[in-house]
Amino acid sequence: MERFNKFEFARLLNIAKGQRSINQYGLQSEVDPGYISRLLRGLVDSPPLPPTIKKLADKAHNEITYEDLMVAAGYLERGNQSIPATPSVDEMARVPIYGEVRTGEPLLVLEQIIGYDYVPAKDVKGGEYFFVRVKGDSMIGARIQDGDLVLVRKQPTLEDGQIGLVIVDGKPMIKKxxxxxxxxxxxxxxxxxxxxxxxxxxxTIVGEVVEAKIKFRGRK
Known part of the structure; x- marks a missing residue:
């Protein structure tokens, strides 16, 4: 795999977006608009997975192709159609992203799907999963930062010490x-x-937080 050229990827993605807003592009491609925004600003240090690039390319404007984006992502050399061993679309599961949940000052959540992300299907086998985006810093000791996406497995109970998404007085929060x-x-x-x-x-226990997609320092 070649090196991810995040600035070239951002340039191509901006051309692919065309005159649409980021939200419009995200809605059409079923890729989280917040993630697209960070890609456009060169704030993501690792490339999107090929299934995500395929979704972006399928809805691209201005003749930006899947190959263009795969080259900038470092998966392909120009003119080489062989893709290295990475999870295929069939090996990935689409997981919905719901609105923000505040970890210090709770905010209503799970009312509207704002996008989708992909995870290896084996990681979400045998359960119902969803993402929420964290707002707040009350869980930084668990490496859950403001802006992170956390993957939640829906379940009605938690063991002592598990981190969960719970609702108290109608307000959702992430706590141990x-x-x-x-x-x-x-x-x-x-x-x-x-x-x-x-x-x-x-x-009310909504589910267990099983993974956090870290927002690296410097992202807005």
């Missing part, structure tokens, strides 16, 4: 979960925040 008698202790991973204590019947 503990039981203490009939109480739920929802602990942040940032000393600037206090744990939230609530009766177990008042806490």
């Amino acid at each position: 979960f503990y039981r203490q008698g009939n109480l739920a202790i929802l602990k942040p991973e940032n000393a600037a925040y206090q744990p939230i204590v609530a009766p177990l019947p008042e806490v």
